[in-house]
Amino acid sequence: MQDVIQWLKDNGNLKIIDEALDVELEIPHVAYIEVKKEDSRPILFTKPVNKAKGIEYDMPVLMNIFANKEITEKIFDKHPDEVAEGIGELLKLKPPKTFKAKLAMVPKLFSLKNVFPKRLKFRGECQEIIIPKEEVDLDRLPVLKTWEEDGGPFITMGQVYTQSLDGSMQNLGMYRLQQYDSNRLGMHWQIHKDASHFFDQYQRAGKKMPVTVAIGGDPLYIWCGQAPMPHGMFEMLLYGFVRNKNAQLVKSITNDIYIPRDVDIVIEGFVDPEKMEIEGPFGDHTGYYTLKEPFPVMEVETITMKKEPVFAATVVGKPPLEDKYMGWATERVFLPMLKPMAPDLIDYNMPENGVFHNLILAKMKTLYPGHAQQFMHAFWGVGQMSFVKHAVFVAEDAPELEDFEELVKYILNRLDKSKILITQGIVDHLDHSSKKQFVGGKLGIDATGDEVESGMEALLDxxxxxxxxxxxxxxxxxxxxxxxxxxxxxxxxxxxxxxxxxxxxxxxxxxxxxxxxxxxxxxxxxxxxxxxxxxxxxxxxxxxxxxxxxxxxxxxxxxxxxxxxGYKREWPGDTFCTKEVLDRLQQKGLIDIDETFIKKFGLLPF
The missing domain is CATH 3.40.1670.10 (UbiD C-terminal domain-like)
Known part of the structure; x- marks a missing residue:
């Protein structure tokens, strides 16, 4: 996948838009509407401009890379369930007892050599062009402003590479980055993320923290950046496992962080623990604006890139979005990692309209009374599952978890108030409903039993x-x-x-x-x-x-x-498109929507 554009032309039915479009609202609005279609396609915008700043960019913008299940599977080069099977086998490995068993294990162990990233001693394609500090200007990049009320333009598909203070751990996360000016970015790593934990180490030591942000390259880098890996494990290990080849990394020019050699753009800099700045608001993947809040600031030291870079971006807002398909792959791949702490778990599903962390559906074998409640506590106590607000458990005789209509009937026929658990726990940084940030109510429903006996006493129309x-x-x-x-x-x-x-x-x-x-x-x-x-x-x-x-x-x-x-926090607003922009794009023939489509997906207020 050295040439992602050509690969998407050959494998992803890439849509190419050659008309000049503004990075402020126009390009994001086109991508937002495209991803909501049943036949959603990746899009390449070849002539991005910034009308307000009078800029014509010399690099295209690529969006909706994970446009559907088919292309997501092609990016993995296999069904995510196959990746899960491999992880499941590894988790079940036991020391061989016989010589024959040892020989049988050799191929599996030999393949693991490809998991570990390889650090190269030379520069990569991402460093063909090096822009020194005195010439750094983030306005050279077509950074998008998605929503009218956004605090500014945001890099939305940045691979953020960080490392612990002692250099023993490296992390890849996908965090939004607000462009403040020509050389500063707001670092929205949430309080629960590994990068934030590393930042705490530097803050206590009173040292500046190096950060390298990569854009583009193999789309699997992007997926790895949002994968819920266990604390301390470098996400590039997962890349090697999926690709069955080592991720090839090169050293950043101005710090010791290693990044993939073939990404398109690299932004290097540092975060001063003493400097914080208001970041936001930002129309997020919850479909609401996240409000203004102080976050660390990255001061850019250099920007490097390929000779012909492509700027990758994603659009967020109300579902369905590109993260529907990225989340589907994550859900499948990480099922085996849930089973050790919930061994009777059969399957789970995190619907995209539940914004993933807000709703989980799980199928399980029930072996004793209270088994589902035990699972609820296990889910709420482990890794990123701890952010799930609402969990519904069904038994193994339930319909398929993606057969939502039949599944809802199954649940409602078994819904019993005595089997509803309401408790309190940690909630996602982006959750706005809780009385206090980071801590809120949790709800678990045990729908694993027999159908309840009593129904509606007197149904009215x-x-x-x-x-x-x-x-x-x-x-x-x-x-x-x-x-x-x-x-x-x-x-x-x-x-x-x-x-x-x-x-x-x-x-x-x-x-x-x-x-x-x-x-x-x-x-x-x-x-x-x-x-x-x-x-x-x-x-x-x-x-x-x-x-x-x-x-x-x-x-x-x-x-x-x-x-x-009794709610004293500020309640955020919905993400809405700008009507004038929709009308303009419609007149140009770049989108084709009607009032039904607009209302169905809440594009405009009503």
Missing amino acids: DSELLAKMQQIDSNIVALKQYMIHTRNPVCVIAVKKERSMRELIKELKVLKSHLKVLVIVDQANNDITDPYMLIWRVVNNIDAQRDVKLKGFIAIDATNKNSMD
């Missing part, structure tokens, strides 16, 4: 139930019931919120014979006929300890929170 509710509160403006033939139908209502929903839930208890599961969302920007986006909204917006009530019926308050709810 939507219009009749809505009329009864509006007699209680006229701010309830819409209602739709789902899965009415299951033991636990789901009733979704949209409200004009003028008070705490805790009060409304109490008042609606007079209708408990007509309700099993009640979900409340704001009227604004929610289509209650669209279950895909409703799931996205609900799992983003709830803190289980505050927003899930189990008395009378199960009630879930998924409205935006404010002071009426």
Whole structure:
């Protein structure tokens, strides 16, 4: 994969746009719409410009590299399940007891020599052009501004290479980088990440921390950067395992960090532990803006690149996104690593509209009472699984985890309030729903048992139930019931919120014979006929300890929170496209969308 563009032409149905488009909003909007199509394709923008700064860039922008499952599998050169099988075999290796067994193990051990990165003593293709410190200008790179309210342009597919203070550990992470000016970047490594842990070491020692950021090269580098490797393990080991060949690394020009020889662009610098700067806001992969917050600043020492570099970028916002397919590969590859701590786990799925860390579905063999609850605690206590907010467990007789409609029926027929666990734990840095940053409610559902006996006492049609509710509160403006033939139908209502929903839930208890599961969302920007986006909204917006009530019926308050709810943090806004940009792109024939598409994916407010 030396020439990624040619490879994508041959293998990925690469879409090429030769019209000059702005790195501010225009290019990201085209990519954002493309990735939501069923036949999504990677896109090469050959003429990026920055109209505000009067810049015509001399390098193309490549987006949607992981455009679909087929191309993701081709990038791996195998199905991710095959990678998982190999990892599973390694985890089960035992010392051979016979000479014959030793001989049988030789090929496996011999192949492991390809796992370890190889450090080269010469410069790589990524260092064909070297820009010295006095000539560094980040404006030479077509850094994108995706959303109107973003704090500035952001590098969104940067491979961030760091190492521990003593040099014994190296890490590759994929963190966004805000461009402040010509030679400074905001380093958004979240508090729980390895790079942040390394930063703490340098901060305590009072030393500047070297950082090298790579862009482009083999797309598998990008995937490795977001892979949830165990603490202290260099992600390039995973690259070697998947490719069955050593990652070839070269030393950075100005520090001792090694990076792949064949990446397109390298940005080298250091972070001064004494300097912090406000980073953000940024429309993130949760579909919400992450708010302004102080983060370390990288001061750039040099930029190196290939003679004809390609600038790789991704677009984030509301699902579905490119991370749907990257996350699918991660989910498959890392299944064997979950099984040692949950040996009766059969499979798991992290739906993209659950924003991965907000929802996990797991299938397991249940061997004794409380087994599912045991799994919940195990998941919430291990690595990046500890950030999962909502976990639903089903038994081995459940439908396939990607057969969502049948799976939901299975779960609702087994939903029992006595088997719902609500607790507290760590939550992702980007989670906005919790009362306090980093710590919030967790919800686990044990749906592994038999179907519950009792169903709805008196099912009403939507219009009749809505009329009864509006007699209680006229701010309830819409209602739709789902899965009415299951033991636990789901009733979704949209409200004009003028008070705490805790009060409304109490008042609606007079209708408990007509309700099993009640979900409340704001009227604004929610289509209650669209279950895909409703799931996205609900799992983003709830803190289980505050927003899930189990008395009378199960009630879930998924409205935006404010002071009426005792919520004192700033509630972030949705990521919305800029209408003028969409109209302009539509007129040029670069996108083809209608009102149905716009509403389905929440592109504009409504």
